[in-house]
Amino acid sequence: MTTKIDPNWLAGMLTNPxxxxxxxxxxxxxxxxxxxxxSQLPSVRELAEVLGVSPATISAAWSQLRRQKVIAGRGRTGMWVCGQHVSPRPERFEKIGNFGNTILADMTLSAPDPALLPDLSAALCHGLLAPNLNSYQRTAIIPELEQTVRRHWPYPAEAFITSDGGFDGMYLALQALLFPGSSVAVESPTAARVLDMLDHLGMNAIMVECDEHGPEPEALKQALLQKPTAFIFQPRTHSHTGNAISPERLAELAALLAVHDNVLILEDDGVGELSTHPAISLGRYYPDRTVHIRSYSKAYGPDLRLAVISGSKTCMGQIQSFRHFGAGWSSRILQGALAYLLTDAQTQQSIAHAQEVYHQRRQALADALARRGIYVPENDGLCIWLPVPSERYALVTLAARGIAVQPGERAGVKSGQFIRLSICQLPDHLVEPVAEAVSQIFR
Known part of the structure; x- marks a missing residue:
């Protein structure tokens, strides 16, 4: 039986109204x-009357606790206590991969194959030559790395900084550039961690449907009518679908954003150098309000832990200032190492080889599915994004056969049922068993 907390008792326990x-x-x-x-907490009005504060104060306090996943429910009828972990955590992301020890093929995360990553030995030695090593001077980006990335950046950005990976860069940008409670247009599907970030920061996600060319213009047009403060999308190879935005689609999106000049553009190039497509960016059209984030983790190594961010001097200054709450800068050793890798011929050959191997693995699974009557469009990327009759049934069916995949709902998909299968570390001998298990979903 549910215990309802007495509002008078609770008010007596609260020291700061x-x-x-x-x-x-x-x-x-x-x-x-x-x-x-x-336990059921008192309603907003009950507790507000006893404490002598406005109902809005109680509602806001409930919202804070709800974001931390401690309470759940609706404020008017009371909230229920659902957990003891009061520290915020990425709920969608933490749910991925908890399948026990019986999994034959874990296809949940698009983590790079360690065998396809470049050797970092020479690069790290080069990084030790970075200027001002062991200084507490906050170096947003070392000159060598900035000069290197500028040569292949998709637009002539005004300023550059680094972050400790792509998601770190996105989180920094959201915290430094947007207000809590903002509405943000986000392509669908998107990374689970992006949605977790928006939840934690109290931001409202307006999902923008995509097709094979990227965010649909009409969907973005409708989203912009809700006056979002930012638009988040993946401009190159999409981490879920493998699709890439065409120049024609980019021009369409740019035309829509022209009349919404207060909307910040956040671009997440998470697949980075493993993409076979050329880099592309709305920074070509709107350099002053585009923040382009490129991760180098998938191509060069997760422990290299670096991303490069570009934007206006104002935006980059705001993000860098926000970093002073914490580390303040990314390791100059790692920055120097990345600069070396980006210009080293042997490393670039290694990246090209990795692109080819990932393509072969994806194609092998796509071909095996095709032999079973399941069509997968040929594109880029480290995953297969597959429409299914039921996500829940697909997860159960595959898990029973030792295969773990990611459901579409964690990627913000509202229309349709999908699963995502990562091919990054799929060995040849499991291609046919995985395809056969997937075929069971459609019977």
Whole structure:
């Protein structure tokens, strides 16, 4: 039986009747088990009357706790305690990959194959020659790396900085450039961690449907009517679908954004150098309000942990200033190492070989599916994005056969049912078993 917390008792336990104070006090009571999991908190109006504060104050406190996944429900009828972990966490991302020890093929994460990553030994030695090594001078980007990336950047950006990976760069940009509570247009599907970031920052995601050429113009047009403060999309190879935006589609999107000159453009080039498509960016049209984030982790190594971000001097200055709350800069050793890798002929041959191997693995699975009557369009990328009759049935069916995949719902998909199968580390001998298991979904 659900226990409803008495509003008078709860008010007596709260020491600070502000939004933050109420949220912190209730979180402490839950952590100390003085409020049990499953308990129903008083309604907004009940607690507001006893505390002598506005209902808006209680609603805002509930919102903070809800974002931390501690409580759930609706404020008018009361909230229920659903957990004791009061630290925020990426819920969608943490759900990926919890399939136990019986999995034959884990195809949930598009993590690079270690055997296809370049040797970092010489690059790291080169990184030790970076200027100002061991200085506490906050170096946004070392000159050598900036000069190197400028040669192949998709537009002549005004300023560059680095971050500790692509998702770190996106999180920094969202925190530094947007207000909490903002509405943000986001392509669908998108990375689960991007949606987790928006949830944590209290931002409203407006999903923009995509086709094989990228975000649909009409879908973006409708999203822009809701006055978002930013638009997030992947301009090169999409991490889920493998599709890439054509120059014609980019021009269409640019035309729509022309009359919405207050919308910040956040571009996530997560596949980076493993893409076989040339880099492309709306920065060609709007350099002052485009933030282009390119990750180098998938091509050069997750432990290299670097991304490069471009934008206006104002935007890059804001992000760099925000970084001063934490580390302040990315390792100059790693920046120097990346600069070396980007110009080293042997490394670039290694990247080209990795592109070819990933393409062969994707094509092998696509061909095996085709032999079973399941069509997969030929494109780029590290995954196969497959429409299915039911995501839930697909997950259960594949898990029963030892195969773990990612459901489309975690990527923000609202229309249709999909699964994502990563081919990054799929060995040859599992191609046929995986294809046969997938075919069972459609019977």
């Amino acid at each position: 502000t939004i933050r104070g109420i949220a912190m006090d209730i979180a402490a009571l839950i952590r100390e088990e003085r409020i049990a999991i499953g």
